[in-house]
Amino acid sequence: MPRAAAAAPEARSFRPLFERWSGRVRARLALRHVLTGAAFGLLLGAGAAAALWRTRQPGRSLAGAAGGLLGAAVGMGVARRKRWPDADVALYLDARLAAKEAIATALELDGDRDGLGPAGAVVLSHAAAALTQATPGAVRARLLRPSHLALPVALVALVAISVAPVPPLPPGPVAPPGAEKVRLAQVAGLEKVLALADARARDEAQRERLQKLADDARKLRDQLRAGVETREAQAEIARLKDGITAERLSLGAGEQRQGMESALGKLGENPDLKGAQRALGDRDLVRLDDAMERLADTLEKTSRERALRTLEEAAEAAKNGGAPDVQRALEASRGRLAEQGKRVDRLRELARELGAGLGEDGQQALRDLEGSGSPRDAQRLAEKLDEALGKLTPEERRQLAENLKKKMSAAASGEAGPGPSKRELADLADELATPEGRRRLEGELKKMAEASPSDSEEGERQRSLDAAEEGAGEAEEQLGGGVPRAGGAPRQSAGQSAGPSGDGPGHSGHTEGDGPGSHAGVTGAVEGGDIRARAATRMSKGRPMPGVVTGRTAGKVGETANVQGQGALGGAAATEIGGVERSDVPEAYREQVGRYFQPR
Amino acid sequence: MSTAGDDASFEARLALARAASATLREAIGQVIVGQGAVVDQTLWGLLAGGHVLLEGAPGLGKTLLVRTLASCLDLGFSRLQFTPDLMPSDVIGTTVLVSTAEGGRHFALHKGPIFGQVILADEINRATPKTQSALLEAMAEHACTIAGVRHAMEEPFFVLATENPIEMEGTYPLPEAQLDRFLLKVVVPSPTEDEMTEILARTTGRERGAPPRVLSRDELLSLRALCRDVAVAEPILRYASRLVRASDPAAPDAPEPVRRGLRFGAGVRGAQSLVLAAKAVALLDGRAHVAFADVQRVATPVLRHRLLRSFEGEAEGITTDQVVEALLAAVPARPAAVEKERPPAAPAR
Numbered sequence: 004m005p006r007a008a009a010a011a012p013e014a015r016s017f018r019p020l021f022e023r024w025s026g027r028v029r030a031r032l033a034l035r036h037v038l039t040g041a042a043f044g045l046l047l048g049a050g051a052a053a054a055l056w057r058t059r060q061p062g063r064s065l066a067g068a069a070g071g072l073l074g075a076a077v078g079m080g081v082a083r084r085k086r087w088p089d090a091d092v093a094l095y096l097d098a099r100l101a102a103k104e105a106i107a108t109a110l111e112l113d114g115d116r117d118g119l120g121p122a123g124a125v126v127l128s129h130a131a132a133a134l135t136q137a138t139p140g141a142v143r144a145r146l147l148r149p150s151h152l153a154l155p156v157a158l159v160a161l162v163a164i165s166v167a168p169v170p171p172l173p174p175g176p177v178a179p180p181g182a183e184k185v186r187l188a189q190v191a192g193l194e195k196v197l198a199l200a201d202a203r204a205r206d207e208a209q210r211e212r213l214q215k216l217a218d219d220a221r222k223l224r225d226q227l228r229a230g231v232e233t234r235e236a237q238a239e240i241a242r243l244k245d246g247i248t249a250e251r252l253s254l255g256a257g258e259q260r261q262g263m264e265s266a267l268g269k270l271g272e273n274p275d276l277k278g279a280q281r282a283l284g285d286r287d288l289v290r291l292d293d294a295m296e297r298l299a300d301t302l303e304k305t306s307r308e309r310a311l312r313t314l315e316e317a318a319e320a321a322k323n324g325g326a327p328d329v330q331r332a333l334e335a336s337r338g339r340l341a342e343q344g345k346r347v348d349r350l351r352e353l354a355r356e357l358g359a360g361l362g363e364d365g366q367q368a369l370r371d372l373e374g375s376g377s378p379r380d381a382q383r384l385a386e387k388l389d390e391a392l393g394k395l396t397p398e399e400r401r402q403l404a405e406n407l408k409k410k411m412s413a414a415a416s417g418e419a420g421p422g423p424s425k426r427e428l429a430d431l432a433d434e435l436a437t438p439e440g441r442r443r444l445e446g447e448l449k450k451m452a453e454a455s456p457s458d459s460e461e462g463e464r465q466r467s468l469d470a471a472e473e474g475a476g477e478a479e480e481q482l483g484g485g486v487p488r489a490g491g492a493p494r495q496s497a498g499q500s501a502g503p504s505g506d507g508p509g510h511s512g513h514t515e516g517d518g519p520g521s522h523a524g525v526t527g528a529v530e531g532g533d534i535r536a537r538a539a540t541r542m543s544k545g546r547p548m549p550g551v552v553t554g555r556t557a558g559k560v561g562e563t564a565n566v567q568g569q570g571a572l573g574g575a576a577a578t579e580i581g582g583v584e585r586s587d588v589p590e591a592y593r594e595q596v597g598r599y600f601q602p603r
Numbered sequence: 604m605s606t607a608g609d610d611a612s613f614e615a616r617l618a619l620a621r622a623a624s625a626t627l628r629e630a631i632g633q634v635i636v637g638q639g640a641v642v643d644q645t646l647w648g649l650l651a652g653g654h655v656l657l658e659g660a661p662g663l664g665k666t667l668l669v670r671t672l673a674s675c676l677d678l679g680f681s682r683l684q685f686t687p688d689l690m691p692s693d694v695i696g697t698t699v700l701v702s703t704a705e706g707g708r709h710f711a712l713h714k715g716p717i718f719g720q721v722i723l724a725d726e727i728n729r730a731t732p733k734t735q736s737a738l739l740e741a742m743a744e745h746a747c748t749i750a751g752v753r754h755a756m757e758e759p760f761f762v763l764a765t766e767n768p769i770e771m772e773g774t775y776p777l778p779e780a781q782l783d784r785f786l787l788k789v790v791v792p793s794p795t796e797d798e799m800t801e802i803l804a805r806t807t808g809r810e811r812g813a814p815p816r817v818l819s820r821d822e823l824l825s826l827r828a829l830c831r832d833v834a835v836a837e838p839i840l841r842y843a844s845r846l847v848r849a850s851d852p853a854a855p856d857a858p859e860p861v862r863r864g865l866r867f868g869a870g871v872r873g874a875q876s877l878v879l880a881a882k883a884v885a886l887l888d889g890r891a892h893v894a895f896a897d898v899q900r901v902a903t904p905v906l907r908h909r910l911l912r913s914f915e916g917e918a919e920g921i922t923t924d925q926v927v928e929a930l931l932a933a934v935p936a937r938p939a940a941v942e943k944e945r946p947p948a949a950p951a952r
Contacts, residue, residue, distance in 0.1 A: 090837075091938050091941050094937045094941045103894035104838070104893070104894040105894075107836045107838055108835070108836035108839075108892040109892075111836045111837055121832050122834045125613050125617070129891070
């Protein structure tokens with residue numbers, strides 16, 4: 004039997020044959036582990052390279068190669084650890100060669116040559132025959148696995164990442180609103196605030212405050228020239244405006260409040276002084292001066308005398324109430340009323356005496372003045388009188404003086420009664436009789452025709468403050484922020500509403516009350532939904548809120564609209580502090596409300 | 604240490620065994636139509652030196668198969684028809700008082716039918732357990748004790764028992780201990796249409812002669828010795844062990860059908876039977892070593908009668924054959940790493 008004859012040599016060749024084939028199998032299995040490790044390593048390397056690319060770091064190719072090498076090394080380690088023992092390789096070869104476990108049996112028998120039974124040699128020869136007939140293809144272990152797909156994918160990804168241009172730098176963090184720097188060589192508005200340094204102060208304390216405002220404005224101007232954050236500049240301007248407003252409202256504030264209230268009460272008792280009362284209540288001394296001038300032009304002497312008494316009483320009440328500043332302001336107004344009244348009386352008397360010599364325009368100016376009491380009509384009348392007196396012949400002028408003297412003798416002996424007093428008429432006649440008096444009278448008439456009387460001290464101060472505030476507003480607008488002044492309209496009298504404006508369609512602004520703010524404009528619908536803000540606090544009964552709201556706050560929870568004990572908003576009681584429980588009022592709504600209550 | 608001559612001799616004996624088994628199959632085939640698997644499994648038992656339990660419906664040729672096998676083997680044949688009134692002494696024999704010509708008397712041994720070589724225990728489940736157990740010693744130890752005297756059986760000693768699974772009334776199921784003595788339990792299937800036709804043709808004509816004797820006693824003993832020499836690698840022994848251990852419902856790696864359907868699994872004798880039967884298969888295949896496939900091939904006939912079903916298993920109709928199939932599916936033959944690399948085209952088992 005041929006197989007039997009060849010059994011012995013085949014049996015001897017079993018071990019080398021097995022070593023050869025098992026080496027091949029193991030090498031292939033190890034290679035597979037290395038490939039698997041390299042695939043995962045390359046994937047990790049590609050991930051690292053992607054991270055480097057994303058962060059614009061160098062060394063992307065190196066990271067990928069390192070990942071691949073590291074993975075391959077790990078794969079080698081795994082292959083070494085999972086190296087198949089001979090028995091497993093024999094079983095694998097049996098399965099691949101369909102040797103029916105001849106190789107596994109032979110391997111076992113070959114390891115124990117001494118105990119080799121009668122069947123051992125046969126089994127060995129059968130196993131050797133199977134291994135001899137084996138081909139590399141028959142015993143080749145599967146090298147590639149689905150996970151090895153990661154290998155080309157990772158390689159392609161690595162190449163793509165390596166050649167791809169680095170991504171552009173991400174945009175930097177968005178600066179908060181107003182964080183940008185502003186640099187202005189000229190801030191004309193601040194020059195008006197600077198002028199406060201030269202404004203007349205009520206007392207030394209106010210002088211210092213005005214000087215500080217001017218200094219702050221100067222400092223801000225310098226900062227703006229050097230460059231400063233917009234929000235910082237805006238905040239500084241807001242502080243300046245607050246300071247200016249506080250100064251505007253400082254008359255009769257604080258400890259002088261009681262005196263102010265008493266004086267206002269007194270003024271309110273005279274119907275002719277209602278306008279003056281309102282102007283004083285609003286701390287609008289310019290308006291108060293206007294009111295006095297108007298009263299002087301319109302009131303008859305008796306009414307004027309009554310108004311003068313009321314003003315005197317009000318000044319006395321202010322004094323008693325501990326408001327000397329208010330007292331001085333009222334006394335100045337009283338003097339202004341008296342002086343202006345006298346002057347107007349003289350104009351009227353002179354105009355009446357001239358009669359037809361005044362001309363049609365002059366007589367119309369006289370009628371207008373008696374009707375409206377407008378300072379402009381008084382100016383017109385003074386102008387016409389000056390013209391008429393210039394046209395008079397010396398004879399006519401003497402006749403006019405004579406008429407005035409007759410009227411003086413016919414006049415009542417006392418100071419009371421309508422028309423000019425006896426002394427006033429005598430003075431007027433004397434002036435007309437002498438060339439010096441005539442020149443003085445003409446000069447006076449020219450002066451009256453040129454401009455309205457100058458402001459009172461308080462009025463003048465207020466005009467300075469108004470100009471400063473306007474300047475601050477201009478500076479704020481120049482910075483591109485802030486709240487524009489309502490309508491930008493010129494100063495108007497209390498209670499006068501600008502009415503519907505041409506600002507746009509919609510409902511006209513709120514017109515109730517007599518607040519100083521502009522009622523013009525449109526209040527659009529604001530999406531509210533549920534309750535947005537709530538303040539649960541007891542108002543301080545002892546310290547009422549001031550009549551004028553001059554500013555806005557951010558409405559933060561736990562805060563209040565007022566600042567305790569200081570600021571333009573007046574005093575706030577302890578219970579008012581922290582009264583805001585919740586505030587989610589839209590900014591647009593606060594803008595509108597703030598604009599509405601913005602002081603002029 | 605074997606020599607080249609020994610190798611050649613072993614190869615020749617393998618070839619002889621293969622040729623003898625082919626001749627035996629052919630001789631049996633002259634009488635038995637079909638039932639190739641049953642014949643093969645019977646031959647496994649014969650070569651492995653084990654006993655075989657044949658189970659099948661009446662009329663499937665079980666008795667005829669045994670008789671034919673006995674005829675072909677030139678061995679002493681005994682037949683025991685088990686009935687409920689069969690006594691143990693009817694099986695193993697007894698001593699009787701014998702009068703001599705001289706007028707003396709003495710006890711003489713009267714051997715029972717168990718003292719044959721090929722024993723047909725027909726309808727074994729019809730006898731009482733007491734009588735069935737009379738077979739125990741003879742089957743396990745190839746010897747029996749009568750009146751205190753131990754008598755060895757003449758080798759080869761081969762018990763082929765049959766049982767009828769249909770008529771259960773008046774039967775006594777075999778105890779587990781006795782079932783375990785059988786190497787294999789062979790289920791005899793019904794013949795196919797072609798086989799049935801052939802059976803009709805053969806059995807309804809003139810009677811044919813007895814089959815030829817093809818294997819002598821010595822040749823059979825030599826084959827049995829050769830079967831014992833077949834090599835088995837450790838992985839295969841481990842596989843047989845894992846299979847048997849997994850048949851224990853309490854084993855951690857027991858598959859679900861085992862846990863649900865069995866009360867007891869196979870034991871050590873079951874594992875031994877697996878290996879012996881696998882060796883017989885390898886020998887009949889002309890191989891000097893056992894393969895995983897051999898173990899898998901003999902698993903069902905070796906294990907099916909060693910598995911004791913639980914109440915739940917019986918209620919759910921889980922058969923022991925199904926459990927063995929589940930075992931073969933659940934227990935891998937090779938290590939997992941090797942199993943993964945095995946080509947799908949290669950024979951799985």
